[in-house]
Amino acid sequence: MKYISTRGQTDRKSFSEILLMGLAPDGGLMLPEAYPAVSETMLDQWRGLSYRELAFEIIRLFATDIPEADLRRIIDRTYTEEAFGSADITPVRTLKDGIKIQALSNGPTLAFKDMAMQFLGNAFEYVLNKENKQLNILGATSGDTGSAAEYALRGKKGVNVFMLSPEGKMSAFQRAQMFSLQDENIVNIAVKGMFDDCQDIVKSVQNDHAFKEKYHIGTVNSINWGRIVAQVAYYFAGYFRATDNNRQEVSFCVPSGNFGNVCAGHIAKQMGLPIRRLIVATNENDVLDQFFKTGEYRPRTTEQTYVTSSPSMDISKASNFERFVFDLMARDSDEINALWAEVGAGKGFSLAHKLPEIREKYGFVSGRSLHQDRLATIRQVYETDGELIDPHTADGVKVAREVREDGEIIVCLETALAAKFDATIREAVGDVAIPRPAKLNGLEDLPQRVQVVPNNADIVKSIIREKLD
Ligand SMILES: *Cc1c(COP(=O)(O)O)cnc(C)c1O
Numbered sequence: 430m431k432y433i434s435t436r437g438q439t440d441r442k443s444f445s446e447i448l449l450m451g452l453a454p455d456g457g458l459m460l461p462e463a464y465p466a467v468s469e470t471m472l473d474q475w476r477g478l479s480y481r482e483l484a485f486e487i488i489r490l491f492a493t494d495i496p497e498a499d500l501r502r503i504i505d506r507t508y509t510e511e512a513f514g515s516a517d518i519t520p521v522r523t524l525k526d527g528i529k530i531q532a533l534s535n536g537p538t539l540a541f542k543d544m545a546m547q548f549l550g551n552a553f554e555y556v557l558n559k560e561n562k563q564l565n566i567l568g569a570t571s572g573d574t575g576s577a578a579e580y581a582l583r584g585k586k587g588v589n590v591f592m593l594s595p596e597g598k599m600s601a602f603q604r605a606q607m608f609s610l611q612d613e614n615i616v617n618i619a620v621k622g623m624f625d626d627c628q629d630i631v632k633s634v635q636n637d638h639a640f641k642e643k644y645h646i647g648t649v650n651s652i653n654w655g656r657i658v659a660q661v662a663y664y665f666a667g668y669f670r671a672t673d674n675n676r677q678e679v680s681f682c683v684p685s686g687n688f689g690n691v692c693a694g695h696i697a698k699q700m701g702l703p704i705r706r707l708i709v710a711t712n713e714n715d716v717l718d719q720f721f722k723t724g725e726y727r728p729r730t731t732e733q734t735y736v737t738s739s740p741s742m743d744i745s746k747a748s749n750f751e752r753f754v755f756d757l758m759a760r761d762s763d764e765i766n767a768l769w770a771e772v773g774a775g776k777g778f779s780l781a782h783k784l785p786e787i788r789e790k791y792g793f794v795s796g797r798s799l800h801q802d803r804l805a806t807i808r809q810v811y812e813t814d815g816e817l818i819d820p821h822t823a824d825g826v827k828v829a830r831e832v833r834e835d836g837e838i839i840v841c842l843e844t845a846l847a848a849k850f851d852a853t854i855r856e857a858v859g860d861v862a863i864p865r866p867a868k869l870n871g872l873e874d875l876p877q878r879v880q881v882v883p884n885n886a887d888i889v890k891s892i893i894r895e896k897l898d
Contacts (some may be wrong), residue, residue: 430443430444430461430462430465430490430491430493431443431461431462432444432446432447432459432460432461432462432654433459433460433461433462434453434454434455434457434458434459434762435453435457435458435459435460435751435752435755435762435765436453436455436456436457436762436765436766436769437455437457437762437763437765437766438453438454438455438457438762439453439454439455439457439459441462442459443493443494444491444492444493444494444495444654445492445494445495445556447459447654447655448549448552448553448556448653448654448655449553449556449557449564449647450653450654451647451648451650451652451653452652456769457751457762457765458652458654458749458751458752458755459654460654460752460755461491464696464699464700465490465491465700466700466701467700467701467702468701469675471486472675472701472702472703473675475665475669476669476675479516480508480517480518480519480662480666481504481505481508481518483662483665483666483669484504484507484508484548484659484662484666485500485501485504487658487661487662487665488500488504488548488658488659488661488662491658491661492552492658495552495555499555503548503551503552503555504548506551507547507548507550507551508547508548512536512537512543512547513535513536513543514535514536514866515535517670518663518666519531519532519533519544519663519666519667519670520532520670521667521670521671521840524810524813524814524826525813525814526813526830528826528829528830528833528839528841529671529838529839529840529841530818530822530826530840530841530842530843531663531666531667531670531671531840531841531842531843532843533663533842533843533844534819534843534844534845534846535846535866536577536580537577537580538573538576538577538580538606539845539846539848539849539866539869540573540577540741540844540845540846540849541690541842541843541844541845542573542574542577543577543580543581544659544660544663545655545656545657545659545660546577546578546580546581546649546656547580547581548655548656548659549581549649549653549655549656549659550581550582550585550588551585552655553582553585553587553588554585554586554587554588557586557587557588558586558587562587562645563587563588563645564587564588564589564645564647565588565589565590565591565644565645565646565647565893565897566578566582566588566589566590566591566592566646566647566648566649567591567593567631567634567635567646567647567648567889567893568590568591568592568593568631568648568649568650569592569593569594569624569627569628569630569631570592570593570594570607570624570627571594571595571598571599571624571740572599572600572603572740572741573603573741573845574649574650574651575592575594575607576603576606576607578590578592578649579592579607579610579615579617580610582614582615583610583612583614583615584612584614585614588614589614589615589616589896589897590614590615590616591616591618591889591892591893591896592607592615592616592617592618593618593619593620593627593630593631593889594607594617594618594619594620594624594627595619595620595622595623595624595626595627596619596620596621596622596881597619598623598624600849600852601873602848602849602851602872602873603849604877604879605872605873605875605877606872607879608877608878608879609872609875609876609877609878610878611876611878615878616880616892616896617878617879617880618879618880618882618889618892619879619880619881619882620882620883620884620889621881621882621883621884622884625731626884629886630884630885630886630889631648633886634646634886634889634890634893635648637890640890644893644894644897646893650748651687651689651748651749652687652689652748652749656689657689657692657693657696657749657752658693660689660690660693661693661696661697661700663693664681664693664694664697664702664704665697665702667679667681667840667842668697668702668703668704668840671838671840672838675703676703677703677838678703678704678705678838679703679704679705679838679839679840680704680705680706680707680708680792680837680838680839680840681694681704681706681707681708681839681840681841681842682708682710682825682826682828682829682839682840682841682842683707683708683709683710683825683842684710684739684742684821684822684824684825684842684844685709685710685711685717685742685747686711686714686741686742686743686744686747687744687747687748687749688709688717688747688748688749688750688752688753689748689749690842690844691707691709692749692750692752692753694707695707695752695753695756695791695793698791698792699756704792705792705837706792706793706794706832706837707791707792707793707794708794708795708796708825708828708829708832708839709721709793709794709795709796710795710796710797710798710824710825710827710828710829711742711795711796711797711798711824712735712737712739712742712743712797712798712799712803712821712824713735713737713797713799713800714729714734714735714737714742714743714744714745715797716728716729716745716746716747717747717750717795718795718796718797720750720780720795721787721793721794721795722795723779723781723784724779724780724781724782724783724784724787725777725778725779725781726750726754726772726777726778726779726780727776727777728745728746728747728772728777729745729746730745730775731745733745737800738800738803738804738820738850738853738856739798739803739820739821739823739824741821741844741845742821742824746772751765751769753791754768754780756791757780757783757786757787757791794832795828796827796828796831796832797824797828798823798824798825798827798828802823802824802827803820803823803824803827803853803857804853804856804857805827805857806818806823806824806826806827807820807823807847807853807854807857807858808857808858810823810826811857811858811861817847817854817858817861817863817864818843818847819843819844819845819846819847819849819850819854820845820850820853820854821844821845822841822842822843822844822845825841825842825843825844826841829841846866847863847864848863848864848865848866848869851863880892
């Protein structure tokens, strides 16, 4: 299988070649020339598989240049009961009102990003080792992404991680998660500034091409294809757990920000998994809800982005959205270049004439959930089902209930655990004990490793130099 760019100006590449890549050189996103088709026979054979076996069957359709035995080893090492808390890896449960919840957040950092990052960490190590290469990840985080990357890459050969975060802006839990890592190849840097300042430093280092080249600087962000592909697997797993046979259809409801998670659902549907609808749930930052309701895509600036109680969805430019629009526009790169020229000019675009196709052929619908909805949903699920769901998952449950049709099976993706967001949980249900996986007890008391630096790219560069020279 070969990969092409949505912008049409990049040579065809193999899976291994794009694994370490962020944006394509032409500014687009990489994706397969064609999605592999899944037949009824394949679905029948896959229904009884374990998560690991299933992930292997799916990922091998995309990673065709990695020998199967090697790929199997990477996957077997990734999706273990030890890392994800159960043999099922992503168990599905049913709330009293019939809405199903697929647990994607029982990995090391208690958010769904582990599902992809843990795979990517092992795949990176494999490819780097094979090609005798080194990679130094420089990233900026306000919480979930940075910790997922660090837990995926800790102790890996050939990789160092330099992670910037805004000093004092993350929760005590998030700080403890990242800064307690004692691995030599993890470097935490707290910047005296905001998240945007951290991102500006990353951009500034990236733009120093000589430095970037010399120190093999790369990134891991949500546009990375390896992450999307690993996510496709859990849509299949969720489908099999939520149904008895392959004639049934399932709708997935996905708490969304960068459109990375639901993009994998779109691909699973294109491959032939019987998905009825893909329900995009947003918070107050509702750019995607607006698009799926009106066909207008109007990305906003950082200043126009609300800080909410489902913070991992506080995004106003959905970086993976371009992959879906590429399919919607019959894979015409000229169209994509024209549409994203409008985005670049701060205007956005309208595809209102495509709404019937977006709904009927692609199955997309959407809804949004606000702070009070989130609290009410957390409270209601707690009272009825006796369990605590996290604020992002609550946004999904709220929207799923709103759009559910008679007889429709809806699986809501659980994107984080309540333990990560105790302040909002307490606001919703009062001072209750919030369950936390035993392995994280005492996390905040562990010694922490972090360097605090002024908001200055040169100082960050000198830390990188010192470590690598
Ligand atoms: C990242 C994240 C999301 C949003 O996922 P996207 O792939 O960016 O749409 C939702 N919930 C949680 C908890 C997350 O960490």
